[in-house]
Amino acid sequence: MPPADVQALLYKIYTANFRVGDLTGSLGIDQWKLPDQDRAALAQKAETLHTAAGGVEKARNDFNNHPEDSGLAEATTSAIQSLLPKIDEFAAALANTPGASNAKDYQQAAADLRALDQKLEPYAAYLEAKNQPPPAPSGVTVETEVIKPSAAQAPITVAAPEKSPLNNDQLKTLLYKAYVPAFRLKDLLSQEHPDTWKIPAAERTLYNDSAQALQKRLADLASWRDQLEAHPESLDAAFETYAALGKVSEPAGIVGHMVSQYGDAKNGSEYVEKARQVEEFRDQIEPYVGYLLRRHDEAIGTVERNFDRCETELTSVMRSTTMAAEPMKNVLPVFKGRGRSVTRGSAAHKSASHPSKSVKPASSKPAPGSSPGR
16 A cells, blocks of 8 residues: 555544544533433543544554554554444443434444554554564574654644534524524515505515515525534534524514504514514524534644645655755856957948949039039
C-alpha cells in the first residue's frame, strides 16, 4: 500500500473515531430522567468509551507520523479492536433510555471502524514481516540493534468536545412547539374570504401578495423543520430553519392588519400573536445553530492543521535531498561585429572616388535675351 493510501486510510479512521467521541459528548446524560444508579452506570460507560476513543486517536496519530513503524501499526489495530466491544456495549446500554435513538449511530460508527481496521491489518502484517531481521547463518549469533522512534508531535485531538445545548429529544420538542403557531397561521389563511371585502383594488393586491408570501414562507418553514427533525446534525437544515422562523413575521403582520381593518378584528390580532410566537422560537434555536457552526469550524480547523503539519514535516524530510545551487562565474560578454557610423565626409569621399558618377559642370552659354557684358 503506498504511503498516500495509508495516510488516507488513517484519516478515515480519524473521522470515524471522532464521530464516536462527538456522539458521546453531545448526549447530555446528566439531564436524562433516569434513576441515579442507572445514570451513574451509564455515565461511567460513556467515560470509558471516551477514554478508549482517545487511545485510538493517539495511536493513530503516532502511526500517521511514522507510517513505516510496525510497532505503531500494531498499536493502532489493537486500540481499534479494544474500542469496538466498548462501542457495542454502550449502544446496547442506551436501550430504554432517552438516548435510545442514538444507538444506531454508534452501531454505524463501529461498523465503519471495523471495516477500516480490516483494511489496515494487511499493511500492519506487511510492516511486521518487512522489519524482521534476516536469518543468521548457522552458528552465528546476530545482535539486533533496538532503535527507538523519535518523539512524535502532540496529537491533534478534541480532548473535551463541546456539549450540545439541545439533545435530539429536546430539539424535536422545540420544533414541534414552533410547528403549532405556524400551523394556526396556515389555518387562519385558509378561512379568509377577501373577495367579500369592500376594499380598494390597490389594497386588495397588497393583501393577495402578502397572503401568498406568508403561505410560501410557512411551507418553507415546514419543509426545513422536517429536514432538521430527520437530520438534527445537519448545519444546512438548522440554519435554514433558523432563517425561516424569522421570515414569517413581516407578511403575517400585513395580513393581520388588513384582516383587522376589513374582516374579523379578533382573527387579525391572532395573526400578529402567532407570528410573534414563531419568531420567539427563532431565539430559542439560535444557541443550537451556533453550536453546529462551531463544531463545523473545529472539524475544518483540525483538517487544516493536519495538512499544515504534514506539509511542514514533508518539507523537513525533503530538505536533505534538495540540490544546492551551483555558483556561476561572472564573465563580461564579448560583442562581435559592432557597426560603424557613417558621416557626410565619408559619403563625399566615396563620391569623389567614383568620377563616373560626378555631376557635370554648368554650361557657360548665356541664356537667351541676356546681355553678354553682365
